[in-house]
Structures are given as structure tokens and as C-alpha cells.
Amino acid sequence: MTSILKTENVHLYYGEKEALHGFDIEFEQNEITALIGPSGCGKSTFLRCLNRMNDLRNNTTVTGSFKIGDRDIYAPTTDMTELRKEIGMVFQQPNPFPFSVYDNVAYGLRIAGVKDKKVLDEVVEKSLKQAAVWDEVKDDLNKNALSFSGGQQQRICIARVLAVKPKIILMDEPTSALDPISSAKIEDTLLELKKDFTIIIVTHNMQQASRIADKTAFMLNGDLIEYNKTSKMFLNPDKQQTSDYLNGEFG
Template identity: 65%
Template sequence: MSAKHKIKVNKLNLYYGDNHALHDIEMTIESNMIAALIGPSGCGKSTFLRTLNRMNDLIDNVRITGSIMIDGQDIYSSETDIVSLRKRVGMVFQRPNPFPMSIYDNIAYGPRIHGIKKKANLDELVERSLKQAALWDEVKDRLNKSALGLSGGQQQRLCIARLLAVEPDVLLMDEPTSALDPISTLKVEELTQTLKEKYTIIIVTHNMQQAARISDVTSFFLNGNLVETDKTDKIFTNPNDQRTEDYITGRFG
């Protein structure tokens, strides 16, 4: 595997009981890029995203075949520490989900679980994470106030900061701006451009313009199949598959 290849997916199949939800997915994602997953509702893109940190393990009756290598290690190996995996591969959900505690404690929560107890170290981590998430200047004077008092866009950036505090390698984002207003959406999009300097980002989006604006590569899913993956400008201007063109031009979906 190339040193640049962060993630390599080989013949991945996923079943919910008898329902074959993902079919022979093959994909390679390089380090420090943004990969967008697009396709109509129910096409498998969010299911695929959750395979990358084994979130589907939490669902009864799920069976997976094939392999996913992250940094050359098969995350579905019996030797994989799932807690460690989810620290390395963090997830931002569709709706912001701050904990009902202070802004400071939201960020410090993960590091404390992983053994960081000294206040000076936590202070530094909280500040660094909030700065990385472009939120520090907005909240630095109210760190001890409830995170639930933040706006929706601020809450989503707080959730991103909470992930960054445990120092992951990969960020998974499942429609992270679908519940946000346009200004907050722009801030999160701008943030992803900064974060890809340090992280590999995979984002599920229903917003074609968003995929075109922020991603380096785009993958089109349909009925549990990966139809094609290519550089984003190629996907949106000259896709290889007619089904991709039909979707991005609004003929279905």
C-alpha cells in the first residue's frame, strides 16, 4: 500500500440480516484529502461511512465481509482494539450532539477518559482544539457555561473540537451541515479546508454544491453499489457513468 494511502477498502460487503446493503465496495482514500460520498437516500453511503470506524457493530444482525485497511492494518481483524480505532477514526453526526455540560468539559471529556488529568495539560488541549475548530474566539470567555447554550453551528464546531481533542487521524462526517443555516454551513466548510492539512476527511453529503466546493475526490453510490470514484471536478463535469451524470444533473434522487 502506498504511503499516501490512508484507507484501502477491498471487496467490502455488508448485510443487515438477509438484506445485502453494500456490494463489493472497492475504494482507496489518500491522506490529507477530503473525500465526498454522494448518492440518493438509502443508497448505502452512510452505512459505508460507519464501516470505517465499525459503528455498524452496534447494530444487531450485521455481517461484513471483505477488508478495510487503515494505515495498513485491517480494522476488522480480531486483534483490532475497537476503542482505540474509534479514537483514531472520529465521527461527526448529522445533528450536533454536545454533552449537557460546560464547553470546557465537553472538550476535556475524551482526554480525561484516556488518562490526561493535569489541569494545565487539559487547559492547553481545550484551547488548541477549540482553535483548530475555529471556535476559540467565540467561546473563550464562557468556557464554564453550558454547551447547550451555543447556536447550532457553534455546537457542531464544538463537536468537531471534541473529536480533535483525542487526536484522531481520520474524521468521518455524516451530513454535518444538513441541520445548519447557510452561514454556519460556510464556517464548517471553511473549517474542513483547514483540517485536511492534518487529517483525512470523509464526508457524506446530499448537497451537490457542497461536494463540488470542498472535496478532492467524490464517490457516487447507488443501490448499495459504488458506481464510480474520481477527482471531484471530473465527477461533476465529465463522469464515466451515465447514472452519475443523471444523478448530479437532477434527473433522479
């Protein structure tokens, strides 16, 4: 196993208030890592640190080391567009742009200056296939992406991220707005995708974490309580707090 993303001594402050209290997590390549914990524990906040989405918030300070390979994500020389191509993100609510499926998936490449129709066609098809939604949309590529079901929209959004060939995909509760069948399809998709990508997923669904994640990190009040192989976490976690949380016995 090779480490792809390494964070150390992560602190985050909203003004005076410290929201992440200093922890280390290392992510392995071609694995799915789940971040779990109660609402407000800092898991989404931490996820957003990984591709500097918190930079967009006023009054937010992030300290600590974030490295993808040898490169410092927070170096002043980091090109934000390049970074977010490399570390893509999928959100809780499917958020396709209000135009065609094709234009959605081709969006990133067009921004990057790709104009060759043949290249775009290929990438759109490949990405939609990787996101396991090709068969459902291939005859309607010019239809508005918003006219598809929630589950299909989410997979179109995943395809849009895949089109720019990221190394890492961050997902913030990508199935919480979806029905169980659509969720299961996304989960299957993720298990396929991890062969080519590294996935870090925030989820409130414990069973989802246990089904798909190789490793699971349990966070609480801005601290990392436990980070272990998922099978270990769900059978014999090191911490009682982890067991209590997983069994819904919190507070």
C-alpha cells in the same frame, strides 16, 4: 499522495438482505473525500463500517478488507476505543454532551486518563481553535455547550473529535441541520483541517461536495457507481448515471 485507508470488496448484510454489494475505495491522506448518493444508497452505512459503528447493530454482518495503513480494522485484536480515537466521527445533528464546552472537548482525554490541567487547557484551546470556534466560545468555556447555536455546537463537536488527535474524521451530513452561514463556516473549517487530518464526508449537498471535496464517490443502491476527482465528476463524469444524479434528474 499516500493512501491512508483502503477498503476492498466491501459487503454488508442486514440479516439476509445485502445492503452493500462489494466495492473498493481507497482514501488519500490529507484529502477530503465526499460520499454522495440518494437516501438509502448505503453511503452512511459504508461510512459507519470504517470505524465499526455497525458493530453496535444487531444482525449486521460486514465482510471485506478494511485497512488503515497495514492494520486490519476488523481484526479481533482491534481495541475499539483506540480505533474510534484514530477514526473519529461527527454526526448530522450536533450532539454535545449536556455539560460545559470545556468538559465536552476534554472528555476524550479524561477518559484516556489525562488529569494534568495544563495539558487539558492546551488541548481544549488548540482543538477549539482548529475547529474555528475558539473566538466565539473562549469567554464561555464553562457555559453549557447546548446553550450555543447549532453551528457553534457542531464545531464544538468537531473540536471534541480533534482533541483526541484522530487520523481520520468521518462526517455524516455535518451541515444538513445548519443554516448556510454556519455551513460555510464548517466548510472553511474542513478545508483548514485537511492539512492535518483526512476527512470523509457524507453529504446530500452537491455544491458542498464540489466546493470542498478532492475526490467524490457516487453510490447507488449499495454499489459504488463512480469514484473520481471531484472536478472530473462535476465536469465530465465517466457515467451517465452520475451526470443524471448530480443534475437531480434521477428516477
